[in-house]
Amino acid sequence: MKRLIYLLREAIRGLRANRTNTLIGIITTAFTIASFGMFLLLYHNVRTITGSLQNHIQVIIYLEDAISTQEQANLKHALTQETHIETLTFVSKKQALEEFHEQFPEESYLLDGIGDNPLPASFVATVVPHDHVSDLVSAMVTRVKELSGVEHVRYSRDWVERLTLFTSYLEMGALSIGLILALASMTIISNTVRLAFYARRDEIEILRLIGATGAFIAIPYLIEGAILGAMGGGLSLLFLRGGFEIVKDKIHDLGWVGGLQATIDFFPIHMSGMLVLAGLILGCAGSALSIYGWIKVRT
Amino acid sequence: MIQLFHVTKYYEGCLALSDLTLRVDKGECILITGPSGAGKTTLLKLIFGAEFPDDGQILVQNRNIARLRSTDIPYLRRTMGFVLQDFKLLPHKTVYENVELPLIIRGLSSFDARRKVAESLQSVGMDHKRAVQTSVLSAGEQQRVCIARAIVNSPVILLADEPTGNLDPQLTYEISELFKAIHARGTTVMLATHNRQVVEQINGRMIKLDCGRLLTDQGTLA
Ligand SMILES: Nc1ncnc2c1ncn2[C@@H]1O[C@H](COP(=O)(O)OP(=O)(O)OP(=O)(O)O)[C@@H](O)[C@H]1O
Ligand SMILES: [Mg+2]
Secondary structure, rough: OHHHHHHHHHHHHHHHHOOHHHHHHHHHHHHHHHHHHHHHHHHHHHHHHHHHOOOOOOEEEEEOOOHHHHHHHHHHHHHHOOOEEEEEEEOOOHHHHHHHHHHHHHHHHHHHHHHHHOOOOOOOOEOOOOHHHHHHHHHHHHHHHHHOEEEEEEEEOOOHHHHHHHHHHHHHHHHHHHHHHHHHHHHHHHHHHHHHHHHHHHHHHHHHHHOOOOHHHHHHHHHHHHHHHHHHHHHHHHHHHHHHHHHHHHHHHHHOOOOHHOOOOOHHHHHHHHHHHHHHHHHHHHHHHHHHHHOOOOO | EEEEEEEEEEOOEEEEEEEEEEEEEEEEEEEEEEEOOHHHHHHHHHHHHOOOOOEEEEEEEEEEHHHHHOOOOHHHHHHHEEEEOOOOOOOOOOOHHHHHHHHHOOOOOOHHHHHHHHHHHHOOOOOHHOOOOOOOOHHHHHHHHHHHHHHOOOOOEEEEOOOOOOOOHHHHHHHHHHHHHHHOOOOOOOEEEOOOHHHHHHEEEEEEEEHHHHHEHHHHHH
């Protein structure tokens, strides 16, 4: 207990003794983590948007005009068997015509001359939200096309696939940039801790002489690194939040769709926590790096 | 307790100790003397595991220092106390904190630590300055704090390098008495000194070194 308090106090003393270095360490770490966080924020939002779009995928199955009641019942039964279909609504030829008139009152005359109602009846299916929705829907569409009584099937395939591809690029980008920046902040913290370490090498010699183990000597520096990293992570959150609000205002000013502004949001709390945690771990690893070789020295 | 067999030590090609064989039994009081540069400090550092012999074997409490893993050295040191020629106190910490440190390292409870530190400080007569930073102490006071730190955990072996180097005759007398008392408690003491007063006052086994060689050893004569 006493030992723990001692180690903690030493770490804090170390941080306060080198205020300038500590500050520089925290700020540079904050910037590196924030750059990564920016990417993460973009990724997070594109993913949420893709997700919400994916939740609204509709598949429309147009029926042949000549379909019999029996066939239609069979088809409906077959569709209800599809596990990825969430809701299924039948739109009769008459309803389709009414909807057309409702949605495009100006163009109504186009259909007037034709006499018979040219619009087909259809089943409108919404798809259960799912990560790999676009693959699943393609497979389902191929199956449904084969069923008897189906004229053709339409669904919003292109942009879903494109967005999914985009998020996977973002994922790779975030990963590689994250890796590079992680190395960068580790180096920064490692240097800060190394300076603190050199400043106190006399002290370390004394500790060794009175029988301190390597761990006892190293722990305050590990704590120092962890505090530096965590504070850097916290500060980066502030930067990100500030930047985020500015971008959000810009989107508003540009008169972009209100829907987009409503959809983009900041990290949920657990992701913010992860950023701070990442800083903490990087800090710990950084100081471990700077004292690793030293711990093995015998005297 | 401590055995050296044909120990030789070089510093970057320069001979510091040559073919030294020595045996120290439990409870002995050894006075190491000899001119400056004779190898007194080197001998103590070897026993403490702060330097390693280039040749020969050193056994301390039946453990071979040269074969000890680096992770075991701290535990060996915890059974010994070392008063260094240059005190090596932490300047930004108080007298109390400096003396307490070896106990914190060992994970002693605050209650036991407080009692031991108080006892130790009283025995060197520094109890009244317990809250003072060591950086403002006089050399003699620092010396005494250093001794208090060395004996705070009742070591089996106490090594002291010029413990009276900075003291006036009166303080030298007091410190010598202190070492006699520590020895009387059963601690094995090895003390390096130039000081005739100390040698006369402490009636121990005298070992004379010169240029890294063992000149005389009362222990072998007696
Ligand atoms: N770290 C070192 N590097 C190089 N040479 C050293 C080192 N330490 C000691 N020496 C040399 O080893 C020899 C013995 O030194 P040592 O410190 O043991 O002498 P000493 O008997 O303690 O002297 P003093 O009475 O002045 O303290 C000396 O010639 C010294 O110059
Ligand atoms: Mg010396």
